[in-house]
Amino acid sequence: MTEQMLSGYRAVVRGKCDHCEWHALTTTYPEMVEMYHDHLRDDHPKAWVRA
Numbered sequence: 001m002t003e004q005m006l007s008g009y010r011a012v013v014r015g016k017c018d019h020c021e022w023h024a025l026t027t028t029y030p031e032m033v034e035m036y037h038d039h040l041r042d043d044h045p046k047a048w049v050r051a
Contacts, residue, residue: 013025013026013031015032019040024036
């Protein structure tokens with residue numbers, strides 16, 4: 001789901017969905033988890049229930 005990389009002086013967390021082409025960037029892992037779960041809940045509710 002996520003990958004962490006350094007961009008300049010800030011860490012960037014990149015997330016993607018295994019069910020579609022959704023992807024996002026943020027600076028914290030907790031924020032990425034929230035964004036990913038919001039995406040799953042809205043777009044893939046059956047996958048979100050299993051997660």
